[in-house]
Amino acid sequence: MLKHFRSPSTLVVLVAGLAGLSLVLYAWRLPPFASSVETTENAYVRGYVTTISPQLAGYVAEVPVRDYEEVKAGQLLARIDDRIFVQKLAQAKAMLATQRAALANSFEQELSAKAGITASEAQLDGAKAALATARATWDRIRPLADKGVATRSDADQARAAFQQAEAGVKQAIANLEVSRQSLATTLGARAGLQGSVSGAEAAVELAQIDLDNTRIVAPRAGRLGEIGARVGQYVTAGTQLVSVVPHDVWIVANFKETQLDGMRVGQPVTIWVDALKRQELKGHIERFSPAAGSEFSIIRPDNATGNFTKVAQRLGVRIAVDPEQPLAERLAPGLSVVVKVDKAAEPQASIASAG
Secondary structure (H helix, E strand, O other), X not given: OXXXXXXXXXXXXXXXXXXXXXHHHHHOOOOOOOOOEEEEEEEEEEEOOEEEOOOOOEEEEEOOOOOOOEEOOOOEEEEEOOHHHHHHHHHHHHHHHHHHHHHHHXXXXXXXXXXXXXXXHHHHHHHHHHHHHHHHHHHHXXXXXXXXXXXXXHHHHHHHHHHHHHHHHHHHHHHHHHHHHHHHHHHHHHHHHHHHHHHXXXXXHHHHHHHHOOEEEOOOOEEEOOOOXXXXXXXXXXXXXXXXXXOOEEEEEEEEHHHOOOOOOOOEEEEEEHHHOOEEEEEEEEEEEEEEHHHHOOOOOOOOOOOOOOOOOEEEEEEEEOOOOHHHHHOOOOOEEEEEEEOOOOOOHHHXXXX
């Protein structure tokens, strides 16, 4: 029997069997190859890629930038022909000036109406005084006329003066009411004029916004993608002109659900970047996705019907790249990376508390 095991073919079979068994145990991380280190190649660099589009239609008049150029926040990326919008702004300002003049005229009319009221009140006071004089004269002459002492002509003149004074008072009262109504009309129209001024001011502001929007600027510092705008091109609202990629990047690693046990926010992460000849970078776990990737898909899987096959789901883990690493500046959104997390490592206290 011992001689049989010493044969070369038997030894080769035993070694191959042990090697295969060891390979299976290592692949499934079973003892004695169990490890606290989890690795995934399903990981990519992510960033804020902002697509720049105009808010209005027009012809592109200027494109002062080039593909992949570094830009600063507020730097001009493209300019739309602004001649129409300049004239619209001038038109809106002229309308605003007209409405403001009408409102100012309303205040002048108010002063005029108040002066008219004062004049009407003075006229009424004068008419009342004349009426009092005419009444006193008539009251003296009437009894004398009845006795035949005063002539009929004097009596007729006194009576006419009295009646004319009464009419003068009524006319003065009517004039005072007209003046008051004129003031009320002026004040009543004031609200409409003020509303017209507010509308004209809003029109000026909108025209100014449209004019400002002819200048398409970078919302933040970063690097440009391929320029899609050309001088003379007619663009409309929503036309994609260029993309701005800021320097802020992070890693999203999709770990299987069986790998997540023991991972915590703040644990150190080792990152290998394929584009950098798998050079090593350092990072840490920043946060975990609230749901598996299948929950965010447009067509969600439905396992309630038919035969069920269990498939390990993946959960996104956001990984922050540690600062002060020269190679981190060469990371670009979309690059593939390999991520390794040691679940036995203690997380950084400050990062764990912030997460």
